[in-house]
Structure formats: C-alpha cells, structure tokens
Amino acid sequence: MLSKKTKYGLKALTYLASQKDNKPVQIVEIAKNENISQKFLESILLSLRKTGFLGSKKGKGGGYYLIKKPNEIIMTDVMRILEGPIAMVPCVSLNFYEKCADCPDEVSCSVHFLMLKVRDSALEVYRSNTLADILV
Amino acid sequence: MLSKKTKYGLKALTYLASQKDNKPVQIVEIAKNENISQKFLESILLSLRKTGFLGSKKGKGGGYYLIKKPNEIIMTDVMRILEGPIAMVPCVSLNFYEKCADCPDEVSCSVHFLMLKVRDSALEVYRSNTLADILV
DNA sequence: GTTTACCCTATAGAATATATAGGATAAAGA
DNA sequence: TCTTTATCCTATATATTCTATAGGGTAAAC
DSSP: OOOHHHHHHHHHHHHHHTSSSOOOBOHHHHHHHHTOOHHHHHHHHHHHHHTTSEEEEOSTTOEEEESSOGGGOBHHHHHHHHTOOSSSSGGGOSSSOOOOSSOSOGGGOHHHHHHHHHHHHHHHHHHTOBTTTTOO | OOOHHHHHHHHHHHHHHTSSSOOOBOHHHHHHHHTOOHHHHHHHHHHHHHTTSEEEEOSTTOEEEESSOGGGOBHHHHHHHHTOOSSSSGGGOSSSOOOOSSOSOGGGOHHHHHHHHHHHHHHHHHHTOBTTTTOO
C-alpha cells in the first residue's frame, strides 16, 4: 500500500506544478484544497525541501515552490524520498539493498526471482514519468 | 513492502511444487527448510488450503500438498490471497476497489493516474508468471 | 514591533503485521 | 480401542510502522 505520506506528497507536488507562476504557495492553501491535515503536510513538505525538490520562503507572502521544472522531476526520485524502496523486498532493491536473514542463497530464491521482475516493471513506470506527465 | 506472510506463503508453495511426487509434506519440514516460524507458517498454509490452493491430510503421514499443477497456479491469484490488493491505492484496485475519502474526483487525480500505470505493470508480471515459472 | 508563515523535535494514538499459546479434531497404525 | 501423529482453530500478545498532533522557535515582511 502507498503510504499517506507519499500520496499527500505527490498531491502537493502536483498542486504546485499546476500553478500558473512559481510563486510561493502556503501550506494551508494546499492542505485545504487537497484535504490534508495541515501539520502532517507541513512535515512532508519539509522533507521535500530538504531533499531538493522544493524551496521555501518565510514570512508574509511565503510558502513553498518547486525548485525544478515539472518535467525534470522524475517519479523514481520522488518515490524513493517519500515512500522509500521501490522494490517489495530489500534483497532486490537497488538503493536500499539488504540481505534476507532467512535466505541462505538469493540466487535460488523464487521470491527474489519474482520480485526482481516486479521491481523492474515498476521502475520502468516511475522512470518514464515526470511530474509534468502525471498532471491531469 | 511484501509482508512476511506473502513471502513465507510463496516459499512454502515453491517448496511443495519442487517435490518429486505430490505426497503430503509436514509443516515442520517446510518450516525448517525455509527458516519459518512453524506456528506462523501453519496459519498461512491454512489460509492457502481454505482458498483452494492446498489440500491437507491429518494424522500420521499427513501434511500439505498442492491441489493444482504448478503451471496452473497464477501469481495474481496467489498474491491476492496472501498479500491482498495488487494496486497500491484502493481507488485503482480491480478486486478491492474503494473510493478515496479525500479525493473529490479520481479522474482528475494525479496519484490515481500514476498508480493505475504501476498497477497495470505489476499485473502484467503476475499474470504471466505461474508457480512453475518461478521455480529456480 | 507585530503579524505571518515556515522550521524543528518529540511524542502520542492508531493500525497493522508478526508471532505465540493452548487446546480440539481427525487419521493411521498397533 | 488406544496411542501417536499432525492438522485445525481461536484468541491474544508483541512489535513495528504509520499517521497525526503538540508546542514552541525562527525568519521575513510590512
């Protein structure tokens, strides 16, 4: 399941991407329009800022804005920040690899084999979609 | 993330599929060979029996065995029983559909749009792989 | 200097996943 | 029939993660 964090984060990004200009948008505006808890959204936007997706401005007229252009924001990067690994098991993860404790040999593991295919297919989708592509 | 339940269930299925004959295999044997908690595995096998994947036999010489042939066991079906929805959000699920509470209109939702693609790609993998295909 | 709005950490509450306990039931074989 | 074997079943404990809230701090604008 997609976490709410990811869902809300994606919604906030698309909300910002669909603005006419790139002026700062306040948290409260995004929260209201997308039906998100304001404080929860705040922590999500904060992590998107720290990872280089968003810029922010304090004080009156402040808010968050996109740093890159929507067509430069690739879904793989967004998903890894918000959701974590794209792979469903750590042993097939490119960016979050971990050996399975219970598996003596992952080469001969059916779960590993299947999940490798699932990861590749998901990766293909995320790689070929930017924020601009998913604006509907 | 793939739940342990699914992981263990898949491992048990492949263990059974790789038997020479289709005689009942005891829980304890599977549990030891695949490093799974015996009692936890028990509840997983039980649910696989109730959903028509496994048969069981009580008493001495008893155990679990596959009901269908490995090449007739499609991963979509297995995954839906063990893991639940294949979709990452209920609003794009074929078998577990639910409307998002926070979304006024899913047609104009970017998350919906993206996750539809992810679901389709995952579905393609699961549909084209049977238990026989993932034996390595 | 007052208002506005982001910044930051800690933690509480809820949900889910994982595992365990303890006995009931049925089959097989002596 | 009696004993052993092994599945059947329900309830509950434990751990982890997710989601959200609380409460104040900091910087910018006017």
